[in-house]
Amino acid sequence: MSLTNSHGxxxxxxxxxxxxxxxxxxxxxxxxxxxxxxxxxxxxxKGFMERGDIARKGENISWAMSIIDGLKLSLDKSVGGExxxxxxxxxxxxxxxxxxxxxxxKQEYIDEVMGLLxxxxxxxxxxxxxxxxxxxxxxxxxxxxxxxxxNG
Numbered sequence: 001m002s003l004t005n006s007h008g009x010x011x012x013x014x015x016x017x018x019x020x021x022x023x024x025x026x027x028x029x030x031x032x033x034x035x036x037x038x039x040x041x042x043x044x045x046k047g048f049m050e051r052g053d054i055a056r057k058g059e060n061i062s063w064a065m066s067i068i069d070g071l072k073l074s075l076d077k078s079v080g081g082e083x084x085x086x087x088x089x090x091x092x093x094x095x096x097x098x099x100x101x102x103x104x105x106k107q108e109y110i111d112e113v114m115g116l117l118x119x120x121x122x123x124x125x126x127x128x129x130x131x132x133x134x135x136x137x138x139x140x141x142x143x144x145x146x147x148x149x150x151n152g
Contacts, residue, residue, distance in 0.1 A: 035121040038067040061102045
């Protein structure tokens with residue numbers, strides 16, 4: 001087996017493994033995975049920035065920005081109140097900083113966004129499994145009531 005074929009096999013395994021992880025993940029875990037993905041893309045972008053690989057730097061920053069947009073879209077505005085509004089504003093700020101980092105080759109802007117994202121991620125990870133389970137049960141109960149009442 002050649003190195004090229006081996007690399008293709010590894011990539012195929014990673015893709016299948018990721019797909020399985022996504023399909024079996026709770027909504028809480030999916031948000032964690034998005035944050036991990038954004039952080040990973042930003043680490044890569046910094047490396048490409050250091051090496052002067054403008055195209056790949058831009059691709060990774062754009063990918064991170066898309067993930068951050070996904071995090072923003074996942075906010076539940078019906079229950080979040082001020083916290084959701086603040087997170088929405090923070091996600092917008094992060095994307096503006098990443099755009100500036102890309103345009104002006106500013107690693108410190110990427111570092112700033114990575115710090116903010118890591119802080120949000122640590123707060124998210126501090127949510128106890130009991131709270132997550134209770135939230136899932138509450139949502140499932142609401143879905144069952146909607147189904148029984150014929151409103152869904």
